[in-house]
Amino acid sequence: MSKAPGKKSILASFAAYTAPPGPAPEKEQPREPSAPLARVGAGVVGATQRSIAELRAERDELKALVEAGTGRELDPAVIDPSPFPDRLPDDDQTSFESFKALIASEGQIVPILVRPSPGNPDRYQVIYGHRRLRAARELGLNVKATVTEFDDRELAIAQGIENAARQDLSWIEKALFAARMDAAGVKARDIRSALSIDDPELARYRAVCRAIPEDIIQTIGRAPKAGRTRWASFAKACADDAALDRTRETLAAAKVQDSDRRFVLALEAATAKEKPEQTDLALRNSAGRTLGRAQFSRREIKLTIETKEAASFSDFLQNELPSLVERYYAEKDA
Incomplete structure (x- = not known):
């Protein structure tokens, strides 16, 4: 959405502000005040000056990062995934197929963001734009990309900010994203910045991902309706091997496409009494x-x-077992 004419952002207003020229004010004659006058303390002024300086520094840093990037067309075959995967498979591919059809008919408008792959100058890692990259790959097209030099910290934060802008990561996808950054040695303050979360939420992400093995999370999937409270309950139920065994058995036997339904089945299995x-x-x-x-x-x-x-x-049982097995599976799968 475009800004209304004549309006500036707060940052632009700070950056452009200068005191208006004019004569020095005349010295007022002493008078008896009717009530004490409010004063702005030196600490407040100092804090304001520091805030403006920080905003200007952040603006200049972001501007430099953008200008440092170079645009080009790349073969999708030379682009690898982000080192911090943040997506679980979608239950429904319909939306992606529509997106791919749009790329095929209209072309790619917005470039993806990539960085040179560490240790391999002939390859790249995608920072964001995974769906655009996948669409281009499946369509056999080159992908428009902006190439920038980001370290792991900058990559994680940029990826997290872009995801936060879309606001469509499920709770467990964010938790997995945080866990993968943890495993890569990204500092806690940078994980919080990437996901726009506080310390308690990061602690909850960590607790859930420690309690629930990743293979179970991957099998369940995005489960967009299962928020923090239900995942925390599931993690608490997965405190012993028997609960994990029941959960894996249930998921292996489940023939459901919906990840929210798989989550419900997994939670029921983990909390079931022996x-x-x-x-x-x-x-x-x-x-x-x-x-x-x-x-x-x-x-x-x-x-x-x-x-x-x-x-x-023994002879009787050996003869009867094959038909017994057939009966078992017929009733089990009915």
């Missing part, structure tokens, strides 16, 4: 003849057969 083990079951028929005993646990079934029945029951 079924009581039926450790000892007598195997006898209706007439009371005893064949043996069965012991059940989560991971094994143990049969103990009476000695006189062992050989014949």
Whole structure:
């Protein structure tokens, strides 16, 4: 949206401000004030001057970074992902296909931002513009790119600011982004700057990503409706190996495309109470003849057969097991 005519940004107003010329004010005659006059302290003036100086310095730094970038067209094949991935796969590819069709018909208007790949001057890393890069790659087109020299700190902050402007990262995607910056040694203050968060929120990101293995997060996906509170509950439920095992088994068996639904299934699995083990079951028929005993646990079934029945029951079980397996899967998948 364009600014209204005649209006300036706060930064421009600060930068352009100068005191108007004019004669020195005449000295007023002493008079008895009717009430004490408010005064602006020297500390306030000093703070204002420092604020203006900081704004000017930030403006000059950003201007220098922009001017340092160079525009060109690049082959997508020489561009690698950001070292700090911040996206999980989308549930629905419809929006991307529409975006790609727009690029195909209208061309790429806004360039992506890349930096030379550290240690390999013939390659680049994308800072932001992953969807534009993917569209160009799938369409077989070169991608318009602005090349700038960013270190890891600057890359992470620029990537985070661009994502914050779009405001479409889910809570867990932000948490993963923070975890990956943590793992790369990015300082906490720079992670906070990149994501526009405070210390408590960064602590929550870290706690969730420590408790929930990344393979489970990746399997669940973006889960845009599952916010901080529900992810924190899930992390608390994943405190033991049994909960993680249940969660993985549930997700592996789930045949749902929606990541929010996968999150619900994972949360239910992690918080479910263990079924009581039926450790000892007598195997006898209706007439009371005893064949043996069965012991059940989560991971094994143990049969103990009476000695006189062992050989014949072994032959019987070997013949019956294939059809029993077929019945099991038929009922399980029904």
